Amino acid sequence: MARSDYSWIYPSQSEDAGHQGTSTAYRRLYHGIRSAILDGRLHPGERLPASRDLAKSLGISRNTVVTSFDLLTSEGYLETRVGAGSFVASTLPDRDMQTGQHAKDNHGATSNDRPLRLSQSATRMLAYQRRFPRFRVARPFNPATPDLDAFPFDLWARLLRRSWRAPDIDLTIPDDPLGLPLLRSEIAKWLRQTRGVNCDADQVMIVSGAQQALDLAARALVDPGDIIATEDPGYEGIRGVLAASGAVVEPIMVDEDGLCVDGLAKTSSPARIVVTTPSRNYPLGTTLSLARRLALLQWAQDNDAWIVEDDYDSDYRYDGPPLSSLQGLDRNNRVIYVGTFSRVMFPGIRLGYLVLPPALVPAFRGIRGFADGVPAPTTQAALGSFFAEGHFGSHVRKMRLQYGERRTHLISLITHDAPDILSVMPSDGGLHLCARLTGDLDDLAMQEELVKAGLDCRALSSYFHKNRSPDAQVPVRGLVLGFAGWQKDVLSESFSELTRTIRRMS
Structure with missing residues (x-):
């Protein structure tokens, strides 16, 4: 039976916001017709209205319809028959998408639930994936964060401009x-x-x-x-x-x-x-x-x-x-x-x-x-x-002094404010230090609680290899504490929150 209303194939801008370039009318019509074809609302061989009639029905210009039809025809979704008009193609270029992309459920899985096949290389790599917490902005005590406020970005920008000028x-x-x-x-x-x-x-x-x-x-x-x-x-x-x-x-x-x-x-x-x-x-x-x-x-x-x-x-x-x-x-x-x-x-x-x-x-x-x-x-x-x-050497010398002061400050906080729960492990450099947890505390569980408190601490035991030989040393339970990226007052405040969390757990 012939259809009289095709308004459903022309989505509004808000309905079609997921497609790039949908601010143009012909693109919205193109996506509407293509989606109807792929999900079966328009059937192979079905005749579409004449461009003039469809334009009048949808309240758009005939040029918009003609442009959309031309694009759909060039991609194989429509076919024209001289003297008869435009029809849905009997053989679609990506017909399989009906059981693939367009059959996905809300979680992105396909309807037949096929397991995802990865290469052996990817499988081996992902077996070592470490899922540390990710914060949008670096939080104390992330061990890999330098002091970005102290970097001469104005100078760096000038060098970039000069190199490209x-x-x-x-x-x-x-x-x-x-x-x-x-x-x-x-x-x-x-x-x-x-x-x-x-x-x-x-x-x-x-x-x-x-x-x-x-x-x-x-x-x-x-x-x-x-x-x-x-x-x-x-x-x-x-x-x-x-x-x-x-x-x-x-x-x-x-x-x-x-x-x-x-x-x-x-x-x-x-x-x-x-x-x-x-x-x-x-x-x-x-x-x-x-x-x-x-x-x-x-x-x-x-x-x-x-x-x-x-x-x-x-x-x-x-x-x-x-x-x-x-x-x-x-x-x-x-x-x-x-x-x-x-x-x-x-x-x-x-x-x-x-x-x-x-x-x-x-x-x-x-x-x-x-x-x-x-x-x-x-x-x-x-x-x-x-x-x-000479800027690189100057920056390193400046930051070495600054980081050294922050490291000394963090060591002082541990030794004076928390000797009952943490002990500093020896190290003479870097952007972080390790502190061993005293008592029988689980540092992995501790990491989760500290993340909830807004602190990006790392469990020391997580850096030990999972598959260990019988004679390997027992993983050390502790925290990896970065100090380089934060001023002393921030370190003090954050360390107070850290010790409160540890004592609450213990």
């Missing part, structure tokens, strides 16, 4: 996967002067952060089934990136002298890569002793293995100058050095770097070309100038 060929058509020469040269100079790294600019590769650096290392050096040794405890994000390669991630215990190198002999086969934070374990803050550094380098040479040195925030050491790198001791080119600017400057900069042994540079350059090419050349240019004009 008269861009050279390296910015407009970047073609070197290693990154911009100026920035690589400045990084190499800084690392030689402050960290004792043996390198030149040709060994430096700019990446979009430490996670990408680890991903590139795994792609270049690891086959499925190979063993990668990581520190236990350690940063969960490292394990997830490495597991995606198909490697077997094996935890190696960390004690007061850092990574227990003897544990590398207990893996089922020699590890292909060891990922370590010798300057300061994350999160404990322990430093790898000289004896163990030398033993680790010898182990890598004997087993044809590689060491990834993750030096995430070693510019901030408060009990002396920054420690010399493990890479600086390496005489056999077995160490890949990784650094990032997320904590020294601000997280949104999304830039880091690799210092590669010379023999690995061609391989990493080639692999990088298939990944994302070159990261943010304009930002690289601004950062190169930030280094070259």
Whole structure:
């Protein structure tokens, strides 16, 4: 039976607000007709009214109807028959959408409830996913938050504008996967002067952060089934990136002298890569002793293995100058050095770097070309100038003093106001410190309660590997407390709330 009223195929702007560009009338009509076709309200072969009649019925111009019909016809939803008019196509281009996208329930699941198929790589990666709380604005005591108020963003904006005002060929058509020469040269100079790294600019590769650096290392050096040794405890994000390669991630215990190198002999086969934070374990803050550094380098040479040195925030050491790198001791080119600017400057900069042994540079350059090419050349240019004009060194020196004062203040709060419930664990730098919980308190439950109180504390035990060997140390129950991003008065107020919450639970 012929239909006389087609007003239902022309949704109002409010009804059709989910579609982009729906402020135009022809788009609203297009979406209305297409939806009616896909959900079965308009049937294959059904004739639509003439454009003049439909326009009059809907109170819109005939041009609007003609434009919508033309678009639907070009995409295969309608077909025209000479002398007969426009009809719903008998074979639709995405007919299957009726049992897919348009059959989804309110939760986004399809009607047949098929399980989502992920790759083995994604499944391995997600098994290590750590679900820390996410706040829209950084809250005390987030361990990865620098003081953003103290960063010279006005200066940074000027450098960005200057780098783009008269861009050279390296910015407009970047073609070197290693990154911009100026920035690589400045990084190499800084690392030689402050960290004792043996390198030149040709060994430096700019990446979009430490996670990408680890991903590139795994792609270049690891086959499925190979063993990668990581520190236990350690940063969960490292394990997830490495597991995606198909490697077997094996935890190696960390004690007061850092990574227990003897544990590398207990893996089922020699590890292909060891990922370590010798300057300061994350999160404990322990430093790898000289004896163990030398033993680790010898182990890598004997087993044809590689060491990834993750030096995430070693510019901030408060009990002396920054420690010399493990890479600086390496005489056999077995160490890949990784650094990032997320904590020294601000997280949104999304830039880091690799210092590669010379023999690995061609391989990493080639692999990088298939990944994302070159990261943010304009930002690289601004950062190169930030280094070259002395701003980076000045900022680090200023923040080292400021963070040191805040660290001392937080330690004082713990030792004077809460010695019955917390004890400070030794560490000489970084943007956070660890405090052990006294008594038999569950730090994971504590984390949940502190989140409810608006505090972004991390449970220390959550950084220990889930699948542990029988002889591994028992996870330490405590809190990881960041101090860098907040003034002393904020730290004091927040610490009072923290202690109230802990005492209430205990």
